[in-house]
Amino acid sequence: MSAASVVHAAPLVPVLAIVGVGLIGGSFAAALRDGGAVGRVLGVGRQPSSLARARELGLIDEAVTLEQAAQQADIIFLSTPVGATETILSRLKPTLRPGTIVTDAGSTKADVVEAARAALGGHIGQFIPGHPIAGAESTGPEAADASLYRGRTVVLTPLDENTSEAKTRLTRIWESCGARVMVMDPQVHDTVLASVSHVPHLLSSVFMWQVATAHDSDIRMALAGSGFRDFTRIAAGSPEVWRDIFLANRSAVLAELQEVKAALNRAEQALQDADGEELENFLERAALARRFWGSRSGLT
Amino acid sequence: MSAASVVHAAPLVPVLAIVGVGLIGGSFAAALRDGGAVGRVLGVGRQPSSLARARELGLIDEAVTLEQAAQQADIIFLSTPVGATETILSRLKPTLRPGTIVTDAGSTKADVVEAARAALGGHIGQFIPGHPIAGAESTGPEAADASLYRGRTVVLTPLDENTSEAKTRLTRIWESCGARVMVMDPQVHDTVLASVSHVPHLLSSVFMWQVATAHDSDIRMALAGSGFRDFTRIAAGSPEVWRDIFLANRSAVLAELQEVKAALNRAEQALQDADGEELENFLERAALARRFWGSRSGLT
Missing domain, CATH: 3.40.50.720 (NAD(P)-binding Rossmann-like Domain)
Structure with a gap:
């Protein structure tokens, strides 16, 4: 050629x-x-x-x-x-x-x-x-x-x-x-995205909503730092686009949310019990997984 | 002088x-x-x-x-x-x-x-x-x-x-x-920080833990994008430091967590009901608040 x-x-x-x-x-x-x-x-x-x-x-x-x-x-x-x-x-x-x-x-x-x-x-x-x-x-x-x-x-x-x-x-x-x-498979895609994209968006938005509607939201916002910035960044996304996504993937999002809530209840129980060892174990597993993902994803 | x-x-x-x-x-x-x-x-x-x-x-x-x-x-x-x-x-x-x-x-x-x-x-x-x-x-x-x-x-x-x-x-x-x-006042500080720093850290870590321990965590991690990156960034923080923070501010964190869970239940109900208007209202309130904070905080 x-x-x-x-x-x-x-x-x-x-x-x-x-x-x-x-x-x-x-x-x-x-x-x-x-x-x-x-x-x-x-x-x-x-x-x-x-x-x-x-x-x-x-x-x-x-x-x-x-x-x-x-x-x-x-x-x-x-x-x-x-x-x-x-x-x-x-x-x-x-x-x-x-x-x-x-x-x-x-x-x-x-x-x-x-x-x-x-x-x-x-x-x-x-x-x-x-x-x-x-x-x-x-x-x-x-x-x-x-x-x-x-x-x-x-x-x-x-x-x-x-x-x-x-x-x-x-x-x-x-x-x-x-x-x-x-x-x-489309169903597998939707289930996985419910986990790594849609549920985090819901949690971030719910959290942002709760802070914004609190009676003392001004002082909360004044003391919000870089962790808050990162955690809530996705909550700024288009309400229309995200409404459509949640409705379109409703059952997978609801199912995944149950899993996250179950994990949240476990962490809350450890905190209720002031169980430092359990808390640290769970925080460490999360931190190691996040650091590993960060080093692999090319996204950090 | x-x-x-x-x-x-x-x-x-x-x-x-x-x-x-x-x-x-x-x-x-x-x-x-x-x-x-x-x-x-x-x-x-x-x-x-x-x-x-x-x-x-x-x-x-x-x-x-x-x-x-x-x-x-x-x-x-x-x-x-x-x-x-x-x-x-x-x-x-x-x-x-x-x-x-x-x-x-x-x-x-x-x-x-x-x-x-x-x-x-x-x-x-x-x-x-x-x-x-x-x-x-x-x-x-x-x-x-x-x-x-x-x-x-x-x-x-x-x-x-x-x-x-x-x-x-x-x-x-x-x-x-x-x-x-x-x-x-120290108590006000601790209550506000429970809201804008400690609870987000807990939610981010719980979420990261749940994804990392899922049976199909590999494919989840492979499809995680920039929203996941931002939402979970704080979960990479020191497990020891954060264990101490949670234990030191336990009651304020637990109280604030109840508020966030109540908000989460409302959003979940709207999703259960496929109530697009309610979902969009809540997403919009969160998005506007986040954008306003972003433009004011100097942190975005």
């Missing part, structure tokens, strides 16, 4: 459409552009100002409708609240080209699969559900970052109807963004 | 002794040095290697015994686990000079006051309890930072026996480190 043929080879994704050009979608486009893996990028969104900004930033080449995206794109990436999935897919379906792969970035997967089946019917094989485990406090196209997915995990929960060719292609696309792909 | 007389004026603290030269004590010494507010710095500690390192780093001028510190220092700063307070003060007492002020940096105050009364007896007026609301994940003299207290709150819980002169002097010293001083 000559150098010239490499240069002129079609990019991995000739035409990409991003539905919802914020941090997640914008970063996906930026990462593919950075790696020379994309030809043309189309953007779909409800806010013209946001699309204009995405074009100024070079994240997208053109703002289009959902119908145009369906007609033109090779890969369609949904980075919208999970509650909007069914509506969006229903609008994509009539003009969707046969070879196009549609994927998403939603935080829950079982409900997305259900919505996709309802919307796409016989075209369901073209939809591969996904969830990149990456994010940041910042939002919007300005926050888009070509390195957001580097070293991060992307979960795919493929359907029986997906072809192995399509799955391989989407895996290569994510790998070209620097991510590692894990394949799992 | 001529410039020369300013240059030759005695520093705010002619001789400072730091008991426990780690992040907290080392940063106090570094901040005072940075501001030209200290003459000579003595260091007391159990680990000769740590003291040698503190001297190499220029945090202390000399390593001394507790007895020598009591004889020579104008200000003695205890930055040791709160459980050690009584023993240290008992050893300082016999050689303590009348004008010397002893203060501390302990995370709980009612138990420290009790320990100080038991140890110092008639000399209790020389002890002013304190708690700088500052810290970091890092520990040891290497982590010492002259700017650690800049813009941070330092709580003093003075005793009836403290002279106003001594209280004013200690306030000036903290202000010269860039901190703002808040004066409050």
Whole structure:
């Protein structure tokens, strides 16, 4: 193979459409552009100002409708609240080209699969559900970052109807963004995310709510330090997005919460009993696990 | 006043002794040095290697015994686990000079006051309890930072026996480190810290323990992202230090925990009922409060 043929080879994704050009979608486009893996990028969104900004930033080449995206794109990436999935897919379906792969970035997967089946019917094989485990406090196209997915995990929960060719292609696309792909069952995904993402968000928000509504909240806030800052950071997240996540993954979150409450009762009992040894054992197990995770995750 | 007389004026603290030269004590010494507010710095500690390192780093001028510190220092700063307070003060007492002020940096105050009364007896007026609301994940003299207290709150819980002169002097010293001083009752301090520091630490540790001991902890850890990282960061803290804090502030922590559990039960009920409006209201209140705190605290 000559150098010239490499240069002129079609990019991995000739035409990409991003539905919802914020941090997640914008970063996906930026990462593919950075790696020379994309030809043309189309953007779909409800806010013209946001699309204009995405074009100024070079994240997208053109703002289009959902119908145009369906007609033109090779890969369609949904980075919208999970509650909007069914509506969006229903609008994509009539003009969707046969070879196009549609994927998403939603935080829950079982409900997305259900919505996709309802919307796409016989075209369901073209939809591969996904969830990149990456994010940041910042939002919007300005926050888009070509390195957001580097070293991060992307979960795919493929359907029986997906072809192995399509799955391989989407895996290569994510790998070209620097991510590692894990394949799992949607239910397993949702159970695990209930544990490591949704329950912590609930606890952080409940705690923040309790402090904010206390009669002496002013003095509490005045004495809150860096531990409080870290523990409550996620509570600042979008109420609408998180309401949808909790509702979509309700039974897994409730089940996981029971486990955490049982552990909390044990710790509380040790404190009631002033059992220093039991307290220290439990604190030590937690500290060692957290330090080990921190050294492995690349996230600290 | 001529410039020369300013240059030759005695520093705010002619001789400072730091008991426990780690992040907290080392940063106090570094901040005072940075501001030209200290003459000579003595260091007391159990680990000769740590003291040698503190001297190499220029945090202390000399390593001394507790007895020598009591004889020579104008200000003695205890930055040791709160459980050690009584023993240290008992050893300082016999050689303590009348004008010397002893203060501390302990995370709980009612138990420290009790320990100080038991140890110092008639000399209790020389002890002013304190708690700088500052810290970091890092520990040891290497982590010492002259700017650690800049813009941070330092709580003093003075005793009836403290002279106003001594209280004013200690306030000036903290202000010269860039901190703002808040004066409050030790019980109020302990109640507020139970809320904004101790309960979050307990929740974070309980959660981390539950994830780490789950049968499928490997896959959970693999899918944990930046929200998990922030929420569990405090769980990596020293098990010994936190065991002491929980035991020292047991009743306030248990009382505060009841409030948080009541709030958790309400949120859980809303989720059980799939009550999206109630969920969103509660998430929104928490998010707004956290964002407001973040914009005010200077900690985000």
